[in-house]
Amino acid sequence: MRRSLQSLILATLLAGVPVFAQTAVPEIAFDSVDQLKLPDHIYLGEVAGVATNSKGDIFVYTRTGHPTITIGTSRAFAHGGSRLFEFDRTGKYVREIGQDLYGFLVAQQVRVDPQDNIWVVDQMSSMVIKFDPNGRVQLLLGRKSEDGRIPALPLTEPMVPAAGHGLPGAGAQSDIFDRPTDVAWDTAGNIYVADGYGNARVAKFDKNGKFIKSWGSFGQAPGQFNTPHGIVADVQGNIYVADSRNRRIQVFDSDGTFKVQFLNVGAPSAICITPGPHQYMYSSNSNPPENIDTGGQIYKLELDGRIVGTFGRAGKLPKEFGTVNAIDCRSESELYVGEIGNWRVQKLALHH
């Protein structure tokens, strides 16, 4: 009782410092459709990523199996564990892309760029993989470790990368990632990678994959991160980072200069931005996988941080969310959400 009181007070305090003071946040009514038709013998596991291309085709990056560890010369090797599927806009299965790909271990995200290239972020191989629209590998960022650590280094709390573990923070002038989480592009084609669970930075590359700079380090100050879990860019080239464990969205210019932060969206773990002249952002306050009695709602925001509305809650039924890890909002009123907890993709029709 006392505890819930404290957390209530805490929540009130937290909610009391939005950039723009707001009274009531409107609920957005919505429906959910089970859009994807899976062929026999194909199953989704945890859905880490979902994204659409300009034709409405749907790409799903999912943790289907589990990486297999094999014993080799002086080392253990990790193979497999995730798959990338394509469906057409009606949900009909089209094909698998990247079967047995070297970098597919633990799915983290999939995004489609304005030229319909498909980008995959893998958390365990620590790679960002660009496929052309035909599904052939076109550009690679990062390199999969030659050996699998068994057990892997434990996640520590707080997640301060240990010395020698990856290249943490802004000092990491390279594309060696440590459990990266997401990828975005500005209109010039520059590439931004949220990196990630192990590092605490954003890495910027030009459109040819040449490293430009990185910014951020572990911490709570503006410009620092604690698990940057999602990243998007608007048409002005502003970069929005879902700084998940700091429970905020940070906004930077395209050089990494801090501009503003949004503190009223819970713990954002999946974000997306709509195209078009008036852009909106959606951000999910995803519940932790071990608890469906808290959070789970998705916020719709103006790009200045004002909340337009909210919808959904954590749970297992249709119209409930189980640890949303990805949102596609190519259409402002038709979203796709990928869920870690419920192993599914829901197509949401929002009623405005």
Next chain:
Amino acid sequence: MWRCMSWYLAVIVLFAVPVFAQSKAKAQNVPEIAYESVPNFLKFPPGLYLGEAIGVATNSKGHVFVYTRSANTRLFEFDQNGNYVREIGEGLYGFEFAHSVRVDPQDNVWVVDEGSNLVIKFNPEGRVVMVLGHRPDVVAGAVATSTSPSPAAQRYLFSRPTDVAWDLQGNIFVSDGYFNHRVVKYDKNGRFLEQVGSEKPGAVPGQFNLPHALAVDAQGNVYVSDRTNNRIQVFDNNLVLKTIYDNIGVSWTVCISPGPHQYLFTSNSNPNGNPPGSWDITGEIYKMELDGTIIGKFGHAGKQLGGFQVVHMMDCRNPNEIIVAEIESWRVQKLILKPQPTQISSER
């Protein structure tokens, strides 16, 4: 203080258990039920093999589902005549180390996997429609779990869960398991309602030491195989303890037949590894009334057809045709029980 005492007691009990847990049933003069095992009940296509037959269950059409530990953990469906129908969930994210399969009254197929800590519900078409629990993220490496002390049990996380059952309202009961020692109740939508037991093993009534299987009767009472405590504990629908049956040896697994007159079956399975003397005092299955009255027993430890090698699960949709899955003989047997003229078994 009392809690502290019972904890010490539990520790003492733990250390008193021999390496190969086995127990001769206390029940005496139990009538022997004659039976025969159907030869070659399940027909396998070429290239398909069972490993340890861990889970078996039938649906309303009599189709047989087998959850097995082979090179990968796999789920197979056979028809009522034992002909192979299909595989369900190839390469599924949650298939790591089979522990149980059960079919609910709507013919949904549920599996419990103790390697991925998941309870997975498939609809009758074989598609995943609900997941309970969360598989530890593999990127974090192998998860160290130990029996003492276990971290506090969480509402929506299991620690090597063992079995699943439902009441007529669709509430879900999960026995959890090897590292937690509790039974958890969820509503039909997967929301936590309550639990009995905890992350700690214990021997006092209402505590568990390896709740290994469970079944629910038509009144909603919950029967739990409290394996290492050599007993079945019976709870009401709100998980309040009602009674204990402790005369049936080690209860590895239980099932309850449907219909107006329900029966409870429990297996005093022979222990893994077949330690000397174990075949003489274990291996039999008991047929009971729900109130604990023993009607009869059948079966014995053995490697040939008709004998059992560590029965891990039973299906008793038809109380006269029991289907058993065995760990150490990698097979599923269908047993036809003969009507009793009963005879009193001699002391073995």
